[in-house]
Amino acid sequence: MISSQISLAFKKCKKEKRPALLTYTVAGDNTKKKSLEILNSISNHADICEIGFPHNTPIADGGQIQTSSYRAIKNGIKMQHVFEIVKMFKKNKNQKPVILMGYFNMIFQYGENKFLKKCKNVGVDGLIVVDLPWPDNKTFSKKCKKFSITFVQLLSPTTSISRMKKIVRDSHDMMYFISTLSTTGGKLKALPKEILKNYNKIKKIDKSKNLVIGFGITSKNISAFKTADGCVVGSEICNKISLSLKKKQNPVINVSNMVKKLKKKII
Amino acid sequence: MIKIKKDKLLIDQHDKNGFWGKFGGNFIPETLKKPVEDLTILFEKLRKDKKFIKERDYYFQNWVGAPTPFVKLENLTDHLGGAQIWTKIVSEAKGGAHKIYNATVHCLIAKRAGKKYIVGDTGAGYAGKMLSMAAKKFGLKCKIFMGAKDIKRQKPNCDAIRANGAEIIPVYTGSQTLVDAVSECMRYWVSNCLTTAMCVGSTVGPNIFVKICGWSTSQISRELMLQIKEEFGEVPKKLKLINCVGGGSSSFGFWNEFMHYNKKQVEFIGVEAGGPKKSKRHAAPLTYGSKIGILHGAAQYVNQNRDGQIEETESISAGLDYPGVSPLHCFLKDTNRARYTAASDEEALNAYQLVTGFENLNPSLEPSHAFAEAIKIAPKLSRDIIICVNSCGDAIKDRDILKQRLGKYK
Structure with a gap:
């Protein structure tokens, strides 16, 4: 079997004895062109790029990502633009895996099969659907596999051990552990040590599957998670874009510098 | 099906x-x-x-206050000259709704x-x-x-x-x-x-x-069933239960006990918020054929654009101003058990004026949508037909809007 680009990215990081750095930005924030520029520039440091397709009634996102999403929608971003951004990004940075992240209604309206076909065409490597939990996602995740797209299962501190086992069993080559009981960008409610204890519980079930930690990871705490397979930073980046716009500075430079620093902290 | x-x-x-x-x-x-x-x-x-x-x-029983009254609106019935109009004044429950x-x-x-x-x-x-x-x-x-x-x-x-x-x-x-x-x-x-x-x-x-x-709001129809049987001896041959529908909690509760009656005997009519006259930003996904989408954790008919972004709605009634609707009502629509229609802001205001003018009743803008439908159909129906409207909220909360739109609050 040919390894997915996502698996290859993790392998490379393991060789370098460090976690993978995953970034999250919203497609079209603040414009189509700018968000592509941001992606191109941060992918010099990030290992995997998560790209959000914005939705206007998000039930799991905190303030920073909401602001980015609303800004993108207000600027007219549509699903077709999201795919165009990915396509152009993949042309430049062919080797960087892209994971699209969003809410199921957008996929539902596009049509599941049509959506996946389009993902495949433009070069999407993985999908995170925030409001399609296991086991409701069984059919859809199987479909993703057919298109060689990694469906990323989410696990949370509220997930029971027996449920964890079933989710891990049905997961593909990457899973996502929600660090803390919070929407995206909340403060960590436990010490990193505690979070890693939970993390290791999942990891123990199947060591072969890559498990990343996200929600509340920032430049302040990322170095505490060096033992994880990967760390996702989203809200802090989105907030950087907001602040840059407010100060009339170039978000591309500011965000790129931030991601560069993030990378240094996990090496 | x-x-x-x-x-x-x-x-x-x-x-x-x-x-x-x-x-x-x-x-x-x-x-x-x-x-x-x-x-x-x-x-x-x-x-x-x-x-x-x-x-x-x-x-x-002792805190909310059960049952809420079931009364005939004699003056309104006489004025419209058709079907009998009754109401269950659910707004008499503790807190007013x-x-x-x-x-x-x-x-x-x-x-x-x-x-x-x-x-x-x-x-x-x-x-x-x-x-x-x-x-x-x-x-x-x-x-x-x-x-x-x-x-x-x-x-x-x-x-x-x-x-x-x-x-x-x-x-x-x-x-x-x-x-x-x-x-x-x-x-x-x-x-x-x-x-x-x-x-x-x-x-x-x-x-x-x-x-x-x-399960909770079904208390309304449990009471109504007893009250109707007491009043008429049995469930009338032709009964129409009219209720406003936003999320759909009062209407579902108003209908639940009558669910298994033939719809020719007990008809359910849900009235959604049509918004200002000629507005496209209505809050009536069932009436105007919105597509199925996912909102707040459930699949339902919901106002949305082609991409799946939820659309903003506009209604004079805050309680009905919601782009989606209960999955239960979507199901009742698809199984043809209930009929759904919409009343505009203006129709609701007119109904409010008519009802408060004739009766000692003060329905909020939400049930005023339901009264608008009752007022529309009653004159065309015969006297043996019983219309019952759920007056599920009290208009005290609307006094600022009513003052502004009608120049006075009763």
Whole structure:
């Protein structure tokens, strides 16, 4: 079997004895062109790029990502633009895996099969659907596999051990552990040590599957998670874009510098 | 085609994934899976627990005040000169609207679950007012999420919420109305689900919230069934139950006990908010053929654009100003059991004036939508036909809007 680009990215990081750095930005924030520029520039440091397709009634996102999403929608971003951004990004940075992240209604309206076909065409490597939990996602995740797209299962501190086992069993080559009981960008409610204890519980079930930690990871705490397979930073980046716009500075430079620093902290 | 089963309550006619036909389900973040499952197990246990039912009935009887009156609107009937118009004045329930039933049940469950805090969403402010009232009664700390636009236009209910010791969290995102309040409340629950119970203010949200709300508001039709039998000796040959539909909690509760009657005998008419005349931003997904989409954890007919972004709505009535609608109503529409139509802001205002002019009744803008439909059809129907309108809210909360639109508040 040919390894997915996502698996290859993790392998490379393991060789370098460090976690993978995953970034999250919203497609079209603040414009189509700018968000592509941001992606191109941060992918010099990030290992995997998560790209959000914005939705206007998000039930799991905190303030920073909401602001980015609303800004993108207000600027007219549509699903077709999201795919165009990915396509152009993949042309430049062919080797960087892209994971699209969003809410199921957008996929539902596009049509599941049509959506996946389009993902495949433009070069999407993985999908995170925030409001399609296991086991409701069984059919859809199987479909993703057919298109060689990694469906990323989410696990949370509220997930029971027996449920964890079933989710891990049905997961593909990457899973996502929600660090803390919070929407995206909340403060960590436990010490990193505690979070890693939970993390290791999942990891123990199947060591072969890559498990990343996200929600509340920032430049302040990322170095505490060096033992994880990967760390996702989203809200802090989105907030950087907001602040840059407010100060009339170039978000591309500011965000790129931030991601560069993030990378240094996990090496 | 999917049919309604006769041997089961409608709230229980979902599949193992929580779907009534194509509607409902549990589109929720992983973090909420466990709290939703815990709530489901607890509710299914409690509804079979005789002690719990006794407790519920005790508070409905002695605290909420059951039954609410069922009366004939003689003057309005004579004026319109057609079918008899009756009303069930559910606004006589404690706090002035049907929202008290769901709020009371959620607080009773929260107590059993050992929670100390409860949060809820509100549009017109009634769900928030009742939840704050019940929370106070049962010793729970309470936060209410409310759109900033609704806080402005429903001040009397906001005052009541604060007087009950609850905190109002203003929501500034999106259209700053009910849809955003529900989203923000769910987000809050994601972060606080271990200590806090959530009450969804209508028959919307993930499957279990639809069920708990429908189970609670069904008190309305349990009372009505007895009152109708007492008044007419039996369920009349032709009965029309008219109710406004926003999320759909009062209408579902008003109809539930009559579900298995043939629709030729007991017709259900749901009236959605058509918004200002000629507006395209109506809040009537059932009437105007909106597509199925996912909103707040459930599949339903919902106003949205081609991409799946939820569209803003516009209605004079904050309680109906919601782009989606209960999965139960979507199911009732698709099974053809209920008929749905819409009334515009103007029609609701006219109905309000007519009803308050003829009768000693003060329906809020929500049930005024239902009265608009009753007024429209009654003159064409014969005197042996019984129309009953659920007057599910009191207009005190609307006094500022009514003053502004009509120049006076009665």
